Amino acid sequence: MNKDIKRIENWQLITVPHKDVLGFNSTPTVGNDLTKMGFTSIIASVPGNFELDLMRENIIPDLYYGTNTLLAQKLENLHLYYFTTFNLKKRDDTDCFLAFNGIDTVAEIFIDGKKFAFTENMLHPHTFNINNLLDGKHDLMVHILPSAIYARQFEVPAMCFGLPYNHDSINLRKAPYMFGWDIMPRLVSGGLYKPVELVFLPKTRIENPFTATRSYSKGNASLYITFDVKTDADFMNDFTAKIQGSCKDSYFEKSLKLFNAHQKVVLSVKNPYLWWPKNYGEQNLYNMQITLYRNGVECDKVNYKMGIRTVYLRRSSTASDEGDFCFIVNAKRIFCLGTNWVPTDAYPSRHDEYELRGLELANDLNCNMIRCWGGNTYPSTTFYDYCDEHGIMIWQDFAMGCGHYPDNERLCNLMKEEVKQVALKYRNHPSLVLYAGDNECDIMACPGTGTPHEPIDTTSWINPNLNKLTRDVVLRELRNHDATRPYLPSSPYIDDYAFLHGVPSESHIWGPRDYFKGDYYKNPPCHFASEIGYHGCPSPLSLEKFIPKDSLNDFGNTTICKNENWLTHATAMEFGDPEEVFYNYRIPLMVKQVERIFGDTAKNTEKFIQKNPSKRGSVFAKKTE
Numbered sequence: 001m002n003k004d005i006k007r008i009e010n011w012q013l014i015t016v017p018h019k020d021v022l023g024f025n026s027t028p029t030v031g032n033d034l035t036k037m038g039f040t041s042i043i044a045s046v047p048g049n050f051e052l053d054l055m056r057e058n059i060i061p062d063l064y065y066g067t068n069t070l071l072a073q074k075l076e077n078l079h080l081y082y083f084t085t086f087n088l089k090k091r092d093d094t095d096c097f098l099a100f101n102g103i104d105t106v107a108e109i110f111i112d113g114k115k116f117a118f119t120e121n122m123l124h125p126h127t128f129n130i131n132n133l134l135d136g137k138h139d140l141m142v143h144i145l146p147s148a149i150y151a152r153q154f155e156v157p158a159m160c161f162g163l164p165y166n167h168d169s170i171n172l173r174k175a176p177y178m179f180g181w182d183i184m185p186r187l188v189s190g191g192l193y194k195p196v197e198l199v200f201l202p203k204t205r206i207e208n209p210f211t212a213t214r215s216y217s218k219g220n221a222s223l224y225i226t227f228d229v230k231t232d233a234d235f236m237n238d239f240t241a242k243i244q245g246s247c248k249d250s251y252f253e254k255s256l257k258l259f260n261a262h263q264k265v266v267l268s269v270k271n272p273y274l275w276w277p278k279n280y281g282e283q284n285l286y287n288m289q290i291t292l293y294r295n296g297v298e299c300d301k302v303n304y305k306m307g308i309r310t311v312y313l314r315r316s317s318t319a320s321d322e323g324d325f326c327f328i329v330n331a332k333r334i335f336c337l338g339t340n341w342v343p344t345d346a347y348p349s350r351h352d353e354y355e356l357r358g359l360e361l362a363n364d365l366n367c368n369m370i371r372c373w374g375g376n377t378y379p380s381t382t383f384y385d386y387c388d389e390h391g392i393m394i395w396q397d398f399a400m401g402c403g404h405y406p407d408n409e410r411l412c413n414l415m416k417e418e419v420k421q422v423a424l425k426y427r428n429h430p431s432l433v434l435y436a437g438d439n440e441c442d443i444m445a446c447p448g449t450g451t452p453h454e455p456i457d458t459t460s461w462i463n464p465n466l467n468k469l470t471r472d473v474v475l476r477e478l479r480n481h482d483a484t485r486p487y488l489p490s491s492p493y494i495d496d497y498a499f500l501h502g503v504p505s506e507s508h509i510w511g512p513r514d515y516f517k518g519d520y521y522k523n524p525p526c527h528f529a530s531e532i533g534y535h536g537c538p539s540p541l542s543l544e545k546f547i548p549k550d551s552l553n554d555f556g557n558t559t560i561c562k563n564e565n566w567l568t569h570a571t572a573m574e575f576g577d578p579e580e581v582f583y584n585y586r587i588p589l590m591v592k593q594v595e596r597i598f599g600d601t602a603k604n605t606e607k608f609i610q611k612n613p614s615k616r617g618s619v620f621a622k623k624t625e
Contacts, residue, residue, distance in 0.1 A: 002300055004094070004200040008140065011084045011192070013044035013053055018077040018149055029113040030139045031083030041083075049104065049191035049347040050080050064346075065546050067568045069185045076188045080144040086198065087137050088130070094200040099127045102194030103142065104348060105174040106150045110141040120150075121173035121414050122348075123378060123399050124421040127199070144190045147174055155406070159462060161444075162403035164582045165573055169403070173414050176375040176401045177343050182583055184343055186573045193349035204231040205300040206292050210427055211245070212484040213308050214266070216330060221272045221308045225265045227290055229258065236260060240293045245306075247273045247286040275307025275430040277334050278368035278391030283307070285388060285430070307388065307430025313486035316505045316527070317497040325505045325528035327369075327393065327433055336393070338369035340531055341379065348377050355379065359386045369393040371530055374439030374491070375401035378422060387431035394431045395530065397491060398422070398474060400438035404445050407468035415469055419477035427482040435478060435487045437470030440508065442490035446499065464489075465496050491530050506530050513589060515596050535590060537609050553604045558595055561587035 014034045028034050035041065042057050044050075051072060054060045060075070061068050090096050100109075105122040108115060111133070119126045151168040162170045165180040168188075180186030207228040214222040225243055229236070239258040243265060245251070252269050273284035285305045292300045309330055316323030327334045339362050344354035362370060370387065372379055374397030387394050398419065405411065426432050442464040465471060470489035478487055489495075491506065498504045507526035512518070516534045537543075543552060547565045554563040561567055561584075564575055570586035578584040594608065595601045602608040 002202050002205070006198040006200075008084060008086045008196045008198060009046070011044040011046045011082050012041040013050060014039045014041045014081040014083075015050060015054070015078045016081065018079060018146060021079050028081060028141070028143070029110045029115070030141055031081065034081055044082055044192075045349075046082070046192045046196060047102065047194050047349045049189045049193055049349045050078070051075065051187070051189055052191075052347060052349070063187070066548055066551075067564050069187065069568055070573070072185075072187050072189075073573070076148045077146050078190075079146060080190050081141060082144070082192055083139070083141040085137055085139055088133055088198070089135050090131070090133075091200065093203055095203055096130050096133075097127050097199040097201065098130045099125060099197045099199050100142075100192070100194075101125045101197065102192065102348065103144065104190050104193045105147050105172060106145040108143040108145075110139075110143070112139050121418055122175065122193070123173055124418050125194070142192065146188075147172055147190065148188050154410075155408075157406060160404045160406050166403065170405045171411065173399075173411075173418060175343070175348060175377045175399060176403075178346075178348075180571065180573050180583075181375060182571055182586065184346055185568070185571050187346045189347060191349060193347070202300050204229070204233065204292070204294060206230075206241075206290055206302045208424055209288070209290055209302050209304060210482075211286075211288055211304075211306040212427070213310055216272075216274070216308065216310050219271050221269045221274075223267055223269060223308070225263075225267070225288075225290075227263050227302075229261050229263070229292060231261070233294070238294050239299075240296075242289075242291045242293070243267075244289045244291075245269070245286045247284050250286075269308065272308045274330050275309040275388075276391060277329055277393050278363075278366070279337075280329070280332060280334060280368075280391075283389055283391045304428055305385075305388065306428050309430050311433045311485050313434060313488075317495050318502040319505050319507070319525040319527060320502075323505050323527055325526075329393075329433070334368070334393070336369040336528075337365075337367050338371060338393075338395075338530075339365070339367050340371045340373045340533075341376070342373050343376050351377060352380050352382070355383050356386070359383065359390075359392075362392065363390050367392060369395060369433075371395040371397065371491075373397055373401075373531075374399055374436065378425075381425065384426055384429040384431060388429050392431060393433045394426075394429070395434045395436060395491075396422075396426065396432060397436045397439050398470075400441060400469070402440045402444055404441065404462065405438075405467075405469055407473075412468065412473050415473050416477055419474050420481055423478060423481040427484065433485055435474075435482075435485065436491040436493075437467075437474045437487070437489040439491055441467065441470070442494040442504075443492055443508075446494055463496075463499055464494050465499065492526075508532070514593065516593075534593070535586070536593075537590060537605075540606050540609060543605060555587055555591060555605065555608070557601070558588055558592040561591075563587075 044053055055062055063069050063072055103119050106120045109117040117128055148168050151171050154171040169176045169179045177184040178188055207230050209227040211225045214224050236258050241256055243254045250273050254267050275284050285307050288304050288306055290302050312328040314328055315325045344351050344358055370392055445462040445464040492504045494504050503525055506528040508531035509524050509529045511520045551563050551565040555566050566587050567584055571583050574581055591601055
């Protein structure tokens with residue numbers, strides 16, 4: 001698309017405790033209002049999160065070091081006021097937009113002292129038309145409310161819940177992991193975690209281009225191509241469009257006269273080059289181009305890539321002997337070698353920095369599938385481009401996890417827009433082979449399904465198939481915007497039959513977490529394990545960056561760890577008996593796993609991590625004889 005983007009920079013930040021905001025005589029709408037009250041601003045990083053700015057200015061210590069992460073709980077009451085100015089110079093032939101690519105999370109937006117917009121979803125961009133603004137300099141302020149305090153106003157019905165530290169999250173569209181998880185500390189952050197931009201688009205333009213494979217058989221592919229035309233013209237019959245696609249020596253083209261603002265074209269491609277998952281063939285990508293003309297004069301052009309492939313999920317409801325859970329790509333069964341994608345950093349503004357490193361590790365491990373886990377933010381298009389190019393299939397969860405979410409009108413409306421934007425963003429990528437409605441919300445509603453070996457207890461809880469969010473809202477939006485790949489309402493998915501008759505065909509295999517080749521992990525009845533984990537210890541050089549030297553060897557034993565530095569970096573949010581305090585079991589579990597495999601445990605960190613292989617214990621020896 002012929003678009004011009006200008007990033008808005010030179011941001012300042014003021015943080016104000018909630019009790020002080022309650023005492024304001026009037027609502028601050030520009031940064032000067034706050035400085036007159038005596039508050040001092042600091043330079044704000046955008047993209048960024050406010051704690052990183054406070055750390056840079058030495059206002060707070062390094063939250064990654066020692067037990068400092070726990071200090072972040074004292075920051076959860078802060079209101080964040082980001083402010084700057086921008087200069088607007090519009091053109092007659094363009095529409096102008098103010099784009100917030102990532103606001104974490106609930107925000108009031110003010111332009112020139114007037115409330116302009118309100119947002120409460122960090123998980124997708126928010127874009128606003130500003131054609132009505134005059135040219136010249138404008139004040140911009142974004143007031144981000146403290147998420148945990150904002151969440152208090154919403155009802156949590158008695159039968160709704162999250163994980164012990166995460167109840168607030170179920171009424172917010174904020175990445176669930178930020179409230180604390182077994183893989184992430186509690187950092188209920190806020191900020192402008194992606195760029196803020198002025199975007200100029202042609203007044204007459206192409207929007208939402210999409211190419212999908214309808215079918216493939218006997219060397220012929222049937223595609224459909226859809227796009228929208230945005231225009232103020234009185235009549236559509238002045239417009240024509242040309243569609244072109246090419247890959248190597250394969251080429252197709254179609255010209256059409258337009259009668260509608262929405263276009264849908266079906267065309268055939270003979271002997272196309274197919275896109276295949278890794279280990280099954282080449283990752284052929286077609287270069288697509290759609291050009292829009294008015295009275296023969298080019299108005300706009302869009303370019304994107306797509307792959308010709310079909311995908312089908314063959315699954316049974318339960319883990320019966322005759323059951324199945326298998327992805328069929330281009331009519332071929334695919335053996336999935338996969339991993340899960342979880343947050344690469346505690347702060348979402350840093351996620352993109354580590355994407356390529358993580359993807360290269362997954363590719364080096366010969367993974368041909370990545371499950372984008374539902375407690376996270378959504379990956380960048382760069383992530384999807386990499387997977388397209390390397391044949392890594394993507395299983396995309398929507399961002400809900402481990403809870404029974406309210407399905408009130410507000411949350412349904414927030415989820416509806418989120419699903420639409422996710423589908424529009426990703427649907428041209430052939431690597432995307434599955435959407436899942438959430439992570440483990442079905443099994444949270446059904447006790448007895450936390451492991452693949454236990455039957456479902458249908459007598460005492462909630463049938464997950466009454467979940468309006470995943471069985472209605474998400475399903476309908478995908479039906480409208482991308483019904484071209486399979487959808488599971490949850491992972492693991494407990495449909496009506498599984499709810500009544502047994503263990504689902506897909507499971508998350510956690511269980512005792514003892515020996516990773518033990519009977520529990522070798523012999524699960526499920527047909528597909530979409531999540532499993534086994535953790536180890538970082539290198540001594542890494543540990544020294546965040547654990548004080550006098551604590552390095554104090555990791556405890558198989559029963560208990562008392563060192564607060566180690567516990568904090570195993571995501572403990574408080575200390576106490578591991579039988580009573582969530583997540584405090586993880587360091588003893590790590591020690592137990594090492595002892596289980598190698599027979600004993602070293603007493604210092606360096607030897608613990610680099611165990612002498614000549615002293616392997618009987619378990620390892622038995623498995624390799």
